[in-house]
Amino acid sequence: MSLINVQGVVLKYIKLGESDKIITILTDKLGKVDVVAHGARKTKSKFMASTQPFCYGEYQLYKGKNLYTLSQSNIIDSFQTIIMDLDKLTFGIYFLELIDSLTESETKSISMLSLLLKTLYILTHDDVNLKLLRLVFDFKAISISGYMPQVNCCIKCGNKILEGYFSIKDGGVVCRNCKDSKSIYGINKETMNNLHIIKNIKLEDLRNIKYDDKTIDYLQNIMTRYIFYQTEKQLKSIILMDKIKK
Ligand SMILES: [Zn+2]
Incomplete structure (x- = not known):
């Protein structure tokens, strides 16, 4: 599994299952990508804030068969x-x-x-x-x-x-x-x-x-x-x- 670090802005998200999200990020290295963020809709999730629209952050992703999955994130400016x-x-x-x-x-x-x-x-x-x-x-x-x-x-x-x-x-x-x-x-x-x-x-x-x-x-x-x-x-x-x- 290879990890890739990108910086980008979250453009939108859609809900996935009970508590996941698919976020669309405009990134510096990959352009626009769809990324699964597991558990991001749970209030206590470490991804809760960094997967909101407008958020600019550093995101560590790994590529699955079709989509990327979020493994770590760090907010640079949430613009909230x-x-x-x-x-x-x-x-x-x-x-x-x-x-x-x-x-x-x-x-x-x-x-x-x-x-x-x-x-x-x-x-x-x-x-x-x-x-x-x-x-x-x-x-x-x-x-x-x-x-x-x-x-x-x-x-x-x-x-x-x-x-x-x-x-x-x-x-x-x-x-x-x-x-x-x-x-x-x-x-x-x-x-x-x-x-x-x-x-x-x-x-x-x-x-x-x-x-x-x-x-x-x-x-x-x-x-x-x-x-x-x-x-x-x-x-x-x-x-x-x-x-x-x-
Ligand atoms: Zn003319």
């Missing part, structure tokens, strides 16, 4: 303060679910893990606008997945543009000449400027940018549709977020 605040929790669940939907099992993605850790850290420690954090997170996550929206030049003719339209189907901005009936999202100069900022900003600098709520909502609507177009997955947490908003 997220669950004390309903807004942060709602966004946090969304971040975990989106990462889960954008990653393939056992395909290494250090950049995705790093994005998730930075985002959870900001969610826990900083007082940033959550809608802005989500928009920037979405842009970065879909870009890491290989679908970075093009926002500098028209995606069809390559001309540099200051304003135009966003085409979900083509994955970027298009100019007036290349616009078709499906490029329904107008992008004026200010919105274009915001798109550039969102593309280039580091998460740790989010507190320093100026934004207005309407533009963020408008761009989020585009981003949500774009992600759905690329993944074809409807996330439960988006439905939850919409319900809470109402």
